[in-house]
Amino acid sequence: MSLSSRAVLVVMCFLFLSCTPLFTSATTTTVQGLQPRCESHIFNNGKHYRSCKDLPVLDSFLHFSYARETGVLDVAYRHANLESSSWIAWAINPTKKGMLGAQALVAYRNSTSGVMRAYTSNINSYATMLQESPLSFRVTQVSAEYLDGEMTIFATMVLPPNTTVVNHLWQDGPLKEGDRLGMHAMSGDHLKSIYGSTLHEDLRNIRSHMVLRTRRLSAHRILGRSSRRPWNSDLHGIAYRDEKHSAYRDRDFNILFRVLANTCAQSKTGVYNIYKGFVILQPGSGWKIAYTAIICAIGAFAIVMEILQFKKRWGSLFVKKSEDLQEANQSAFKKEILKFMNRWGDKTPEDLEANQYASTEVV
Structure with a gap:
């Protein structure tokens, strides 16, 4: 195995091991995103919502239907595993x-009558007691229910038209004597219950994009592709192999190139969607920097592979041309020698020179 082949194998192993945790994490997130627990829930009042989200903390779920053109948001917020005195x-x-x-x-649930009360509250102070007050936008059909340890709020809101992203938060706390709302906990998940969420299906499309793309990879390989397109790095990568008799050719290179190519080759629109997800979810800047660094490393590796492939595919052609030219020169020289031998036989150059002088003296 040549030094360059060993170097390529080492780089591939490093990139594969670096991408594996991210791919595993993304796959786990995708599977969880495609099968949320909220989708199996059936409301007693017969309501249906087009979208739902499993909120990350406090055993909470958000169901909603949103008309972007009119700004009408029909929402149901569920909080499970909750005592009635909350x-x-x-x-x-x-x-x-x-x-x-x-x-x-x-x-909350009235401690005396057991009847649920639901209302709106405009929070303008950290010391708020969540008193009833009107909101900055129109809200109708506000109601609530408590059943089997789960409390749900229903409402219909009218947001500004074409609103796509909202910042929302959720909370729970104890109900004190006289149905006064007590302070919620100031630690753990109670300080993490804030989220930036989309009101349309873009986020779900981004999450399902990876699974759909995985299915496309098989069809892409079966239906074929054009080797003239340089961005088909899976094809060029698989074409670059070690020597024919190397023990690594059919085993390590075949496995590593196929796994790496299937993971990275179909990322033209995937990269755009990931950056779009950063804008929507607004995580820490470290995630975006790390992802950018990984993409740059993969891009640099792809460029190196293209150079090696070009050298392997076309370099031999240039060498062959120079060899053919050298062979042609040698062939022409041999022809001149044969012509000389056929004309003068076994005479040496000295004999020819002597004959030339002799011919001059006779004249």
Whole structure:
């Protein structure tokens, strides 16, 4: 195995091991995203919602139907594993992230009558007691229910038309004597219940994009592809192999190139969708920097592979041309020698020179 082949194999192993945790994490997230627990829920009032999300903390779920053109948002917020002596709230902050300025839906169960109460509250202070107050946008059909340890708020909101992303937060706390809302916990998941969410299907399309792309890879390989397109790095990569009699050719190179190619080759639109997801979800800048670094490393590796492939495919052609030219020169020289031998036989150059002088003297 040549030194260059060993270097290529080492680089491939490094990139594959680097991408494996990300791919595993992304696959796990995709499977969980495609099969959320909220989709199997059936509401007692017969309501149906086009979309739902499993919220990351506090055993909460959000169901919603949104008409982008009119801004009408029909929403149901569910909080599971909750005692009846508790209150819940779900809010949209139309101006920024955080608690201040949030427009909340609040619900609790009356300790005396057992009847659910649901109302709206405009949060304008950290010391708020979630008093009932109107919101900055129109809200109708506010109601709530409590069943089997699960409390749900229903409402219909009218947001500004063409709203696509909202910052929302949710919370729960104890209900004190006299149905006064107590302070929620100030630690753990209670400080993480804030989220930036899309109101349309783009996020779901991004999550399902990876699974659909995985299915396309098989069809892509079966239906064939054009080797003239340089971005088909899976084809060029598989074409670059070690010597014919190398023990590594049919085993290591075949496996590594196929896995790496199937993971990275079909990323033209996938990269765009990932960056779009960064804009929507707004994670820390470190994630975006790390992803960019990995993409750059894979791109540099692809460029190196293209150079090696070009050298392997076309370099021999240039060498062959020079060899053919050298062979042609040698063939022409041999022809001249044969002509000389046929004309003069076994005479040496000295004999020819002597004959030339002799011919001159006779004349």
